[in-house]
Amino acid sequence: SARVISLVSRKGGVGKTTSAVNLGAAFALSGHTVLIVGVDPQCGVARTLGCGPEDLDGGLLDLWDHDVSLTHLAQTSPLKNLFFASSRVRGLEEEERYLALMASRTDLFIQQVDRARDLYDTILIDCPPHLGAPTRAALQASDGVLVPVQAEELCRDSLGTLLGALDTFNEARGGEVVVGPELEGIFLTMLNERTKMGRHVAAKVAEEFGPILLDTTVPRTTRLSEMALRGKPSVIYDRRSSGSRAYFNLADEIMSRYCER
Amino acid sequence: SARVISLVSRKGGVGKTTSAVNLGAAFALSGHTVLIVGVDPQCGVARTLGCGPEDLDGGLLDLWDHDVSLTHLAQTSPLKNLFFASSRVRGLEEEERYLALMASRTDLFIQQVDRARDLYDTILIDCPPHLGAPTRAALQASDGVLVPVQAEELCRDSLGTLLGALDTFNEARGGEVVVGPELEGIFLTMLNERTKMGRHVAAKVAEEFGPILLDTTVPRTTRLSEMALRGKPSVIYDRRSSGSRAYFNLADEIMSRYCER
Numbered sequence: 001s002a003r004v005i006s007l008v009s010r011k012g013g014v015g016k017t018t019s020a021v022n023l024g025a026a027f028a029l030s031g032h033t034v035l036i037v038g039v040d041p042q043c044g045v046a047r048t049l050g051c052g053p054e055d056l057d058g059g060l061l062d063l064w065d066h067d068v069s070l071t072h073l074a075q076t077s078p079l080k081n082l083f084f085a086s087s088r089v090r091g092l093e094e095e096e097r098y099l100a101l102m103a104s105r106t107d108l109f110i111q112q113v114d115r116a117r118d119l120y121d122t123i124l125i126d127c128p129p130h131l132g133a134p135t136r137a138a139l140q141a142s143d144g145v146l147v148p149v150q151a152e153e154l155c156r157d158s159l160g161t162l163l164g165a166l167d168t169f170n171e172a173r174g175g176e177v178v179v180g181p182e183l184e185g186i187f188l189t190m191l192n193e194r195t196k197m198g199r200h201v202a203a204k205v206a207e208e209f210g211p212i213l214l215d216t217t218v219p220r221t222t223r224l225s226e227m228a229l230r231g232k233p234s235v236i237y238d239r240r241s242s243g244s245r246a247y248f249n250l251a252d253e254i255m256s257r258y259c260e261r
Numbered sequence: 262s263a264r265v266i267s268l269v270s271r272k273g274g275v276g277k278t279t280s281a282v283n284l285g286a287a288f289a290l291s292g293h294t295v296l297i298v299g300v301d302p303q304c305g306v307a308r309t310l311g312c313g314p315e316d317l318d319g320g321l322l323d324l325w326d327h328d329v330s331l332t333h334l335a336q337t338s339p340l341k342n343l344f345f346a347s348s349r350v351r352g353l354e355e356e357e358r359y360l361a362l363m364a365s366r367t368d369l370f371i372q373q374v375d376r377a378r379d380l381y382d383t384i385l386i387d388c389p390p391h392l393g394a395p396t397r398a399a400l401q402a403s404d405g406v407l408v409p410v411q412a413e414e415l416c417r418d419s420l421g422t423l424l425g426a427l428d429t430f431n432e433a434r435g436g437e438v439v440v441g442p443e444l445e446g447i448f449l450t451m452l453n454e455r456t457k458m459g460r461h462v463a464a465k466v467a468e469e470f471g472p473i474l475l476d477t478t479v480p481r482t483t484r485l486s487e488m489a490l491r492g493k494p495s496v497i498y499d500r501r502s503s504g505s506r507a508y509f510n511l512a513d514e515i516m517s518r519y520c521e522r
């Protein structure tokens with residue numbers, strides 16, 4: 001049965017989508033059948049893989065509107081074991097309806113993710129940069145949470161609040177004690193070790209969050225910024241680049257932690 | 262009476278906060294009395310100016326809880342004519358309460374911004390990366406909207422949706438035709454002209470959105486990434502750097518457009 005992992009942040013642009021796509025591809029290259037579910041209204045995963053929402057035949061709204069399964073929505077990607085489903089929000093009205101359904105009919109989303117567990121080895125859920133309805137739904141459907149931390153001060157600064165919120169999430173939902181997802185870990189992204197800011201944040205995060213900090217850090221590289229231009233994961237179009245190697249290492253690090261449990 | 266301008270985006274991490282702080286400082290250095298209102302729950306402006314939410318004596322929740330004015334909440338900054346007010350959200354419960362009040366009591370926020378118009382020359386509102394309650398409240402309180410566009414594909418790709426949403430905002434609010442804020446313009450941020458992605462996006466944005474694209478582009482520079490480390494706007498700690506010069510130019514460009522109207 002699949003492991004379901006959500007990528008979350010309260011800060012924007014920290015690398016959730018870039019990580020979801022490259023980790024998904026790295027898991028797929030290591031033999032997993034992978035589904036990436038983009039619950040962000042901005043459709044980051046689909047766009048990164050070369051599909052604007054207008055190019056997709058179906059989106060997450062169909063789960064409620066047409067009672068279809070996640071697998072039914074799953075699009076193929078340039079990698080044969082890697083699939084993705086998108087919110088496919090194409091405008092403000094659709095966004096409002098989608099957010100309302102994610103909030104009021106979370107149960108259906110969770111059910112559909114559960115049903116998909118038999119068909120995939122890993123399901124990654126790419127979230128928007130806040131703890132609103134899509135992220136809460138994703139967390140309720142997840143076994144694990146992964147937190148990319150951009151190597152800059154505003155992101156590090158707000159990390160405590162995010163981790164505190166994830167703890168609260170575990171304790172109380174509707175009066176029932178529900179066990180929320182485990183923390184897979186936090187990992188540094190877009191690290192430029194040659195800048196004061198990069199070194200400062202790397203040191204501070206290691207000092208404050210050492211036990212939950214994964215070893216792999218993802219460097220800021222031009223190659224990783226080019227994914228949406230090519231419509232492919234970096235681990236496919238340039239697997240030897242430092243960014244791709246980081247994501248291969250991160251995938252290994254995460255997988256070896258499952259084995260330890 | 263102040264001009265009120267909101268900085269908005271649907272993509273995360275595109276430079277709203279960095280732009281709000283540097284533009285605010287540039288306006289202040291040119292003689293304006295400036296208030297920056299950070300309506301994002303992440304308190305970007307306060308943190309960039311060296312104040313975590315725990316260091317502040319008051320926050321936007323006090324507008325509803327204690328009926329205070331925005332001026333009462335205004336904090337001083339390293340620049341004498343530059344002030345800021347923050348959502349001062351210190352945890353998930355406070356965030357939920359804040360978002361609920363922004364949605365249900367938007368009228369009070371708008372009133373308080375209107376009252377502040379007599380006391381400032383420019384009011385900038387720094388929004389979170391989506392069109393939720395704080396951004397809608399900001400737009401309803403604003404004369405103008407400024408849209409930073411990170412020079413990368415996902416941001417450019419979702420720009421059409423954002424501009425479409427801003428148009429819709431102008432037409433229909435509660436059955437009454439309300440004139441929404443004018444578009445001050447869109448401007449490129451974090452541009453690295455030496456990368457394929459940077460040149461591609463700059464060209465595409467000029468081609469697709471020429472008429473609304475401001476002339477000033479903000480380069481990606483190490484100096485601009487250091488603001489939160491120093492707790493000061495870049496235009497103060499290094500006014501000759503290319504990033505600071507871009508924000509001085511942007512402020513001039515925006516101010517000269519008021520004069521043209």
Ligand SMILES: Nc1ncnc2c1ncn2[C@@H]1O[C@H](COP(=O)(O)OP(=O)(O)OP(=O)(O)O)[C@@H](O)[C@H]1O
Nearest residue numbers: 012013014015016017018129220221224225273413
């Ligand atoms: N390591 C890296 N080096 C260089 N560029 C990167 C790196 N990681 C991500 N990027 C680029 O930075 C931008 C933001 O990354 P991404 O969209 O993955 O963040 P996000 O957290 O999903 O953003 P949002 O909060 O808007 O969903 C993208 O243009 C991406 O191509």
Ligand SMILES: Nc1ncnc2c1ncn2[C@@H]1O[C@H](COP(=O)(O)OP(=O)(O)OP(=O)(O)O)[C@@H](O)[C@H]1O
Nearest residue numbers: 012152273274275276277278279390481482485486
């Ligand atoms: N021109 C630039 N060059 C280098 N770094 C920059 C530049 N502009 C902003 N940054 C850095 O990029 C990060 C994101 O910028 P910022 O926080 O201003 O974006 P934002 O749109 O406010 O993000 P959010 O959507 O989370 O509110 C910050 O760490 C900031 O210091």
Ligand SMILES: [Mg+2]
Nearest residue numbers: 016017040044
């Ligand atoms: Mg994303």
Ligand SMILES: [Mg+2]
Nearest residue numbers: 277278301305
């Ligand atoms: Mg911000």
